Amino acid sequence: MTLLETALEGLPKRQGKVRDVYDLGDRLLMIATDRISAYDWVMPNGIPDKGRILTGVSMFWFNQLAVSNHVLSTDVRDAGLNLSSETIEALTGRSMIVKKAAVIPFECVVRGYLSGSGWREYRQSGTVCNERLPEGLVESSKLDRSYFTPATKAESGHDENVPYSVLVDALGTSEAETLRDRSIALYEKAGAQALAQGLILADTKFEWGHDRETGELLLIDEVLTPDSSRYWSTATYRPGGPQPSFDKQFVRDWLDASGWDKSSPPPTLPDDVVAKTREKYVDAYETLTGQAFPWK
Structure with a gap:
């Protein structure tokens, strides 16, 4: 079964690219x-089942990281x-x-490898988020340390x-340092655990917010999923170019070859691309959690 949209009557709804979020008054119901x-x-x-995979991976990491977060229940009946x-x-x-x-209006991105927008900036200026990197790096190089590279949260289009x-100016030194230090610590803890499972956590983004009642800093949204993180297999890792990933690779590759202009509504994905993409997501779930995916 593939769930593309939900419609729960009588509740205010906000729809993102992937999630439907319903306002329950004092709580939110987030549906992937x-x-x-x-x-x-x-x-x-x-x-099919992508939302269950993302939710399952997020809950795995919420439990593993043992950090204060926003989750109250994963049983929809508790709504x-x-x-x-x-x-x-x-x-x-x-x-x-x-x-x-x-919600703190910044993505807290941590990078241990040079890829994506970080690689594009490095090629132009030798920096990532204005931080100077060592010379001579290639695409997918392992960095000398974990770099905290925040981004603005965009409602549509790309985060910047x-x-x-900029984080310090917006939030103050203390809050910025806390976000930086906690994000790096979580990235390094998760990265070490993923590596033990044969996966490289190249980079990830965390989202944070404050409890509206207590002010406590909470880890929110999805955490360390294939959609918010770049995972590579240690078995195939070869610096010097892009790496096979565990997310939308088959979708992007097919779209690139389809002739789609990327400025008009996209074409329907073929069944084999859907099947291969689902297989990648399931593989990520099972490799990270060490458990069989329940909805096979």
Whole structure:
């Protein structure tokens, strides 16, 4: 089954590229659908069970990292809604009931390897977010340390990398240092655990917010999923070019070869691309968690 959209009556709803978020008053119900996006477009068809994979991976890491977070329950029945048995079944495994948080308007990105927008900036200026990197690095090089490279949160389009000083100016030195230090610590802890499973955590982005009642800093949104992180296999890692990844690789590759202009509505993904992409997501889930994916 592929769940592309939800419609729970009587509740305010905010729809992102992947998630449907419902306002429960004092809490939020976050539902990870099976929508998939690429090049800032949501594809017409989705990847079966993708939302369950992302939710399962997030919950695995929330538990492993043992850091204060916004999750209250993953049982949609705890939302207190009058839902049919069919709706409960469809939303099981892809729902998180969470605390409302005062969201910090920055993505807290940590990089241990040179890839993506970091590689593009390095080629132009030898820096990442204005931080000077060693000379002579190639695409996918392992960096000399973990780099904190924040980005602004964009409602649409791409997030924009910003220097650390922008974070300090917006939030103050103490808050900026806390976000930097905690994000790097979580990245390094998760990276070591992933490496033990044969995966390189090249980079990731964390989102943080403050508990509206206590002010406590909370880890929010998805955590260390294939959508928010770049995972590579240690078995195939070869610096000097792009690496096979565990996310939307098949989707992007097919779109690149399809002739699509990336400025008009995208074409429907072929069945084999959908199947291969799902296989990659399931592989990431099983490798990271050490458990069989329940919805095979």
